[in-house]
Amino acid sequence: MNKILYMILLIAPTVIFAATSHEGAHEYDIIPRAINFFIFAGILYYLISEPIRSFFVGRKTSIADRLNSIQEKLKESNKEKEEAKELVAKAKVQAKNILETNQEEIEILKSKILADLDAEIEIIQKGFEDQMQIEKRKMTREVISEVLDEMFSKDMASLQKDKMLDIVMKKVA
Numbered sequence: 001m002n003k004i005l006y007m008i009l010l011i012a013p014t015v016i017f018a019a020t021s022h023e024g025a026h027e028y029d030i031i032p033r034a035i036n037f038f039i040f041a042g043i044l045y046y047l048i049s050e051p052i053r054s055f056f057v058g059r060k061t062s063i064a065d066r067l068n069s070i071q072e073k074l075k076e077s078n079k080e081k082e083e084a085k086e087l088v089a090k091a092k093v094q095a096k097n098i099l100e101t102n103q104e105e106i107e108i109l110k111s112k113i114l115a116d117l118d119a120e121i122e123i124i125q126k127g128f129e130d131q132m133q134i135e136k137r138k139m140t141r142e143v144i145s146e147v148l149d150e151m152f153s154k155d156m157a158s159l160q161k162d163k164m165l166d167i168v169m170k171k172v173a
Helices: 002-018 030-153 161-172
Strands: none
Touching (some): 002 030, 030 161
């Protein structure tokens, strides 16, 4: 209905102004032109206003939606950032605990290794002392054997006990 009314208003000025006469020399047509302009502007506004309004409302809505989605993403990323910070803090605490545990284990292993080394050194020293005892006995046997062989080979049976002991003592020393 409104469109028909606008069409009538559009056509009416042409009919009305077409019937005017050109009798006056100073006739100005500013008023009919202004009326035509306003009618044209009204029709143009009527035809274009709704699509333009819907375009801008849609644009405004899409911008608001994008802004909301960006804000949601920002909130999510901030939340993830805080979670990551918490994880980093937990990881630092865990790393510190691991380092402390490692230090304790190092000290335990160190003391165990030192104790094992001390035990091995004692075993080696005992073995060395035993070996020295065996070698001393072996040498004394050899010396005694040599002295006795000398004594019996030179026919020294007639020597006195004191001289024999003196000879044995010289060889042993």
